[in-house]
Amino acid sequence: MDIIRLADGGYEAKLAPLMNRSAFDADIDRSVAEILAAVRSCGDAALSEYASRFDHVTLTPVQFQVTADEIAAAAGLIDDATRAAVDVACRQVTVFSRERLPKAWQFSPRAGVMLGEQFAPMDRVGCYVPGGTAPLISTVVHTVALAAAAGVKDIVVVTPPGKDGRVNPALLYACKVAGATEVYRLGGVYAVAALAYGTATIPKVEKIVGPGNAYVTAAKRQLYGEVALDLVAGPSEIMIIADDSADARYIAADMLSQAEHGSGREQAVLLSTNAALLPAVAAELKRQSATLSRAACVEAVLAKGVFLIEVADLAAAAALASRYAPEHLELMTRDAEALAGRITAAGAIFLGPWTPEPVGDFVAGPSHVLPTGGAGRYFSGLTVEHFFRRMSLVRYDRAALLAELPHIRQFALCEGLDAHGNSAAIRAE
Incomplete structure (x- = not known):
């Protein structure tokens, strides 16, 4: 101190x-890179090996996914107070997220031109939920509920199991209430790698969100480009x-x-x-x-x-x-x-x-x-907008295109891109 x-x-x-x-830590980066490479090349076999090495649990690929029966039974394994806390948190996070849902918009800044944006939710995202000595039940709500509010179709949770191979029942209850569609008992760097690369058992996701330790943070950073990421949350x-x-x-x-x-x-x-x-x-x-x-x-x-x-x-x-x-x-x-x-x-x-x-x-x-x-x-916290794709909208009429054609042609000339200029100029013939 x-x-x-x-x-x-x-x-x-x-x-x-x-x-x-x-x-970031250079030594951590090196060890993380080795795990990522192994999962990319060996898939499910590497996941089984790392589950044994790091989480001290023996899992075959068929055992990676938490079953629907396990998730359904979770509610009966926790007390009323825990269920109530999860329900309240999920409801309040969802209410906040719905206030932030992006909406399509358009405007006309000059004659003959319409500009705007439209949004569509991602199809498949992965939520990393830390476990181990402190299973972060609230992190399920603070990731999955946002994705569900956005309308994401497939919401995948990965979280490390206990030594008995089971996932904390309160965490599973939160997954159900928040809207997770798949839960895998896998943790750490190897779980993040499975989300990013995909394996025979676990389909690849489009984006990974959620906090983690220094190793998970390093893994996410190295996987940028394989998938989209939310932010650095170590x-x-x-x-x-x-x-x-x-x-x-x-x-x-x-x-x-x-x-x-x-x-x-x-x-x-x-x-x-x-x-x-x-x-x-x-x-x-x-x-x-x-x-x-x-x-x-x-x-x-x-x-x-x-x-x-x-x-x-x-x-x-x-x-x-x-x-x-x-x-x-x-x-x-x-x-x-x-x-x-x-x-x-x-x-x-x-x-x-x-x-x-x-x-x-x-x-x-x-x-x-x-x-x-x-x-x-340079990063902001996770919000519901992170689960959308943004697409800009552009529409010109003929008069508007002709009015701006000289500028288009000049940019094409400056940049040596003849075809760019021709694609606009041909419409003036």
Whole structure:
């Protein structure tokens, strides 16, 4: 845990590693490339091998897909409270997504010309859902429900099984409620590769969405072009901007909510104008972390991924936050709405003391699949629009074409593309 104060020597130098962090690792990239190549060349055989090696489960290709009976039985294996939570989250994410559905439009900017756009949902998409020690049931809702709202025909979920080869029943219930059409008990890099390349058992998808660890993130990046991708969504991170109105207990609790994800690569950062808040939060982090069930996961993040930083004022905090581009940004200040207007890069912004980040993780409405590692400067979070193809529409009448023919011919001349010019000019003969 690092505490960085304005009076410290080399203040900017201490911030540099934090601001220049990367979501990528060269060693990870190399090992990921080997797995991708094996799945591409060996297909289902490679999937069986990697399921045994990484997930410690023996699977034949016929066992990859979770059966309809298993999915149907899942509802009876979970309690009423879990079903209710999944139902509420799915409904609220769907309501938000339907507000964002793109609509065809047209206009006439000049005589004889019609321009516009039309949209069509993708046919087949893959949703990666992390599992292992913390099966992310909410990620099913925050990916699958968006695809379903868009009208995607085939919505495929891949998620790692437990050592018994079974998928968490609450996760399967979420798949059913959210609208998944296929579920495969495969995880990590090899599952992402199967979605991208296709195998004899698993048809190729058009796009892969969803968060993952550093290995899954590296795999998605290397597969760009084989399939479409949503964004770079690696280990989780949170940044909080707080003034002297903020409660140290709330801040520590929210920072720990992201530290417990388990990879050890998570980050939690506090920017505060109140110097006295930094040691208070540090003490709360130690006190609260000792009570958590995933204390071992949290310890690694507290050791190297927590930064408590004093800033001169809220303007400086907003500038630092926009440079850092956090996945999650909480504003615990007196006028959070005004401060939010000064932020230029963040995955999601949570306003005020009554909006802890986990409301976004679970039930608020916008997807919790968000850019990490500074990628928020050039990626935005997953939305329903990611599941559509956009097609521009262009229509000219004869008079409009003739009016612009000189410019078309001039561009063709400049670029040395005779046939381009001829295709327009022939219509003037």
